[in-house]
Amino acid sequence: MDTFKPIKQYYAELQNQGLTDLAAISEKLYDYQKKQQELGLFSQNGFTKKGSDSAATIIGAFNVPEQDCILWCINHYLGLNRSQSVIDKSCAAIRQYGTGAGTSAMSGGMSSLHKEIESRIGKLMDKEAVLLFPTGYTANLGCLSILPGKNDIILFDRECHASMIDGIKLSGKKWIPFDHNSVEDLEDKIAKFTGKYENILVVLESAYSMSGDLAPLKEICALKSKYRFYMYVDEAHTFGIYGKDGAGYCAELGVSSDVDFIVSTLSKATASIGGFVATQAKYIPLIMWGANSYIFQACLSPGDAATILASLDEIKNNPDLVKSLHEKNKYMRDRLTRMGFDLGKSQSPIIPIYISDVQTLMTFNRELFSRGIFSVSVVYPAVKPKEGRIRLILNTSHTKTQIDKTVEILSELAEKYNIISKQNVSTDAQPTFNDYLLALTAKQEELASAEK
Numbered sequence: 001m002d003t004f005k006p007i008k009q010y011y012a013e014l015q016n017q018g019l020t021d022l023a024a025i026s027e028k029l030y031d032y033q034k035k036q037q038e039l040g041l042f043s044q045n046g047f048t049k050k051g052s053d054s055a056a057t058i059i060g061a062f063n064v065p066e067q068d069c070i071l072w073c074i075n076h077y078l079g080l081n082r083s084q085s086v087i088d089k090s091c092a093a094i095r096q097y098g099t100g101a102g103t104s105a106m107s108g109g110m111s112s113l114h115k116e117i118e119s120r121i122g123k124l125m126d127k128e129a130v131l132l133f134p135t136g137y138t139a140n141l142g143c144l145s146i147l148p149g150k151n152d153i154i155l156f157d158r159e160c161h162a163s164m165i166d167g168i169k170l171s172g173k174k175w176i177p178f179d180h181n182s183v184e185d186l187e188d189k190i191a192k193f194t195g196k197y198e199n200i201l202v203v204l205e206s207a208y209s210m211s212g213d214l215a216p217l218k219e220i221c222a223l224k225s226k227y228r229f230y231m232y233v234d235e236a237h238t239f240g241i242y243g244k245d246g247a248g249y250c251a252e253l254g255v256s257s258d259v260d261f262i263v264s265t266l267s268k269a270t271a272s273i274g275g276f277v278a279t280q281a282k283y284i285p286l287i288m289w290g291a292n293s294y295i296f297q298a299c300l301s302p303g304d305a306a307t308i309l310a311s312l313d314e315i316k317n318n319p320d321l322v323k324s325l326h327e328k329n330k331y332m333r334d335r336l337t338r339m340g341f342d343l344g345k346s347q348s349p350i351i352p353i354y355i356s357d358v359q360t361l362m363t364f365n366r367e368l369f370s371r372g373i374f375s376v377s378v379v380y381p382a383v384k385p386k387e388g389r390i391r392l393i394l395n396t397s398h399t400k401t402q403i404d405k406t407v408e409i410l411s412e413l414a415e416k417y418n419i420i421s422k423q424n425v426s427t428d429a430q431p432t433f434n435d436y437l438l439a440l441t442a443k444q445e446e447l448a449s450a451e452k
């Protein structure tokens with residue numbers, strides 16, 4: 001049995017073979033995953049013994065009981081989850097406000113802390129109104145499920161995050177992907193659908209979570225002078241680390257006012273949990289009354305809310321935090337590039353090391369782990385089957401010594417596994433979300449052209 005396939009790929013194969021019985025298919029997947037675990041190929045069930053920092057003790061990954069590692073898989077870009085001031089404010093809030101929120105925003109679950117987050121983010125992003133969601137995932141799910149109307153079409157970047165795709169699918173409206181970061185393809189599609197649909201909603205990310213490349217936001221916003229469309233940008237990987245006081249990449253490029261809906265998670269730079277949409281006040285009732293994930297989901301807890309406020313304070317009062325992240329990003333990228341790694345078009349503190357062959361990827365990552373470096377292998381369906389990678393997420397709390405050690409071990413292993421010469425940075429300008437999505441896309445394209 002070939003044990004190196006990503007489980008979801010194996011699942012698709014079983015379905016293609018006609019196996020549909022729930023218990024039978026589940027047993028096969030169970031056995032397959034168990035086998036991968038026993039062979040020490042499986043990293044996805046690893047967890048930290050005492051929470052995350054730039055280094056941590058990992059339990060259970062690759063079938064190893066316990067291993068001390070430098071950690072490269074956590075999105076706390078500014079390391080604020082370990083800031084004493086943030087922790088103190090969060091603890092103080094729990095003492096004052098209690099633990100859980102107990103219910104949803106519309107049933108009275110918000111406290112003055114939650115409301116303060118909305119007004120602070122509104123001011124920071126120069127938007128009239130902000131709606132706070134319990135997570136970034138459900139912010140996208142809720143907003144995108146309700147924004148498009150029945151005569152509308154959604155155009156989204158092929159690399160958009162699963163939460164956006166799920167929201168788009170949930171809307172049940174027409175949608176078509178455009179080539180990743182291609183202003184040309186987007187413009188062609190906007191031109192093609194202008195007049196055929198009442199509203200066009202363009203959906204993208206400011207920095208892409210699997211590839212670390214930044215969106216051509218200025219160029220896309222410039223299309224607004226020629227065509228009428230709405231823009232929706234997810235700033236999950238830029239909020240807090242780009243723009244003045246962490247206002248994000250739209251703010252850094254000066255295009256916030258052209259972007260109708262700016263969404264972000266609060267689980268990354270602000271070291272908590274939560275999500276938001278920042279927009280004009282007129283859109284709030286539509287989203288509030290339309291997004292089930294807003295109406296029917298309990299609010300983030302007061303401790304989480306206080307963590308966000310305290311993190312925003314840190315970002316504003318200590319600009320060296322963000323500066324240091326970008327300096328380290330440059331330093332690490334320069335070193336890796338000098339050693340021969342092709343980092344694709346990535347720029348943000350997400351650094352992908354591409355290894356196209358899944359077996360090599362898993363074995364490489366296991367050996368990396370045995371040398372004290374931990375990151376998960378990113379495989380299908382998060383990326384295309386042949387675009388597997390090890391994703392390194394840089395954090396301000398990583399020290400130069402940790403960066404140097406990681407780069408040196410990566411380089412040693414890259415030589416051993418011959419992955420530098422076999423680098424698989426896609427020359428295909430259209431990395432897709434997954435095969436399943438593409439199959440649906442073909443259907444949507446058919447539908448759309450049938451309507452012309």
Ligand code: PMP
Pocket residue numbers: 135136137138140161163205209234236237265266267273274275
């Ligand atoms: N959008 C993007 C681009 C993301 O990368 C993520 C999380 N990785 C989310 C949304 C979801 O955010 P959360 O995990 O906070 O729900």
